Amino acid sequence: MSPQTLCSFTLVITGAPYSSQAPQTALAFARAALANGHRIDRVFLYGDGVHLASALTSPPSDEVNWSQAWQDFLGSHDIAGFACIASALRRGIVDQSEQQRYELPANNLATPFTIAGLGEWVDSVAHSDRVIYFHNGG
């Protein structure tokens, strides 16, 4: 890829915050991509990555709140963020609709993330120029 070529990216995050470096590496990549004129089509949280969409993340005050940092980034750049529904439900990340469906005592999906199926990722594979993965080791 030459420096002049502008790309559309989808970022897939599968590593959880505070268990892995994945969310912060992905955020650094996303900021650099936008700064260089590239586009981010969407961010898709999969597997343990869905923990990034928890509204209840509360690290100590001298640590970065990566969930909040991602919420701010997505909101300020109007980028869609999705948490895979199967991954999210397994790991206790639910929105109001799923709370009602499964009669759960609470919901905790942070805005602006939404719950979606793998179809969003399939669409990325078909239409984004590059799909970049940020795993547990990355």
Added chain:
Amino acid sequence: METLVIISHAPYCDWTGRESLDMAFSLAAFDQPVTLLFTGEGVNWLRKAQQADAVQQKSVEKNLSAAPIFGVSALMADHKACERYGLNKENMMPGVTVTALSADLIERYAHVVNLS
């Protein structure tokens, strides 16, 4: 533009294999071509007569046997890994192509997913 989904973790050790399989099935459901490749300890997914109920899990063998029905193009397994884990025609589920894992093989695919 075919996608290669690689499974390299043993079944039942974590959820990456199941979630990789979900990705492959989703691609197939949307008519996107996809092949599954089993490497390393992941080849144990292909073993016949898994007794998953002993660890209170669902057998992945059943999920995998449905792969052709869902439209997954091919199931492939790395030859060396099969040797290492003692997998052969007798104890491996049918319909698997045993192949040599190489950079050339990976390069045939436009998109490669490896969750591990």
